[in-house]
Amino acid sequence: MKKEIELIISQSKEAIENVSFLSELIEQSVLEIIKSLKKGNKILICGNGGSAAESQHFAAELVGRFEKERLAIPCIALTTDTSNLTSISNDSSFDYVFSRQIEALGNEGDILIVLTTSDYDEDGHSLNLKNAIIKAKEKNMKTILLGSIKSEKIGALVNIAIKVNHRNTARIQECHLLILHILAKLIEDSFSENN
Numbered sequence: 001m002k003k004e005i006e007l008i009i010s011q012s013k014e015a016i017e018n019v020s021f022l023s024e025l026i027e028q029s030v031l032e033i034i035k036s037l038k039k040g041n042k043i044l045i046c047g048n049g050g051s052a053a054e055s056q057h058f059a060a061e062l063v064g065r066f067e068k069e070r071l072a073i074p075c076i077a078l079t080t081d082t083s084n085l086t087s088i089s090n091d092s093s094f095d096y097v098f099s100r101q102i103e104a105l106g107n108e109g110d111i112l113i114v115l116t117t118s119d120y121d122e123d124g125h126s127l128n129l130k131n132a133i134i135k136a137k138e139k140n141m142k143t144i145l146l147g148s149i150k151s152e153k154i155g156a157l158v159n160i161a162i163k164v165n166h167r168n169t170a171r172i173q174e175c176h177l178l179i180l181h182i183l184a185k186l187i188e189d190s191f192s193e194n195n
Helices: 002-038 050-063 082-091 099-105 127-138 169-190
Strands: 043-047 075-077 111-115 142-148 160-164
Touching: 002 043, 002 111, 002 142, 002 160, 002 169, 043 050, 043 099, 043 127, 050 075, 050 111, 050 169, 082 099, 099 127, 111 127, 127 142, 142 169, 160 169
Parallel strands: 043 075, 043 111, 111 142, 142 160
Antiparallel strands: none
16 A cells, blocks of 8 residues: 555656646736736636536635635635536526526636646536536637646646646646646745735
């Protein structure tokens, strides 16, 4: 068991070290987000499963605080309103659970961040994310993907695609969390009086 633990730690460390190759895309994303926020816009963020949890985590870091005391930063996780999630899924389809919320809440100039460890397909996997991106583009929102090397089709739909170079879901999610923490810190720094 100890060898298996050490192997998992080693794989995680290697995956996280490879995030440094994404620094230019992360920087582009931060600059786009800050520009949008400084114009009075907001961030909408979504994902399925573990990515939904990471979306909520990121929104909490911005609305609450990450490392500094500062004014709240507008960020809405589209994964949290159970009445919306269940009514849209029941009355229409789970495929539109995020796009319908974007239709209601998204404005031109807002940012949509989509998290996924995979890609969408015609069997229904992650079609809700594809539809979210399409709706955001209709509303002239900027779109950012935190995906993986498996996210080819969905990556082609967004303005900025940050794709972690891994296929294992757990390692991808660990890298996404690191990237979200980098984004949170740099966004927070730009809105802090003592930065």
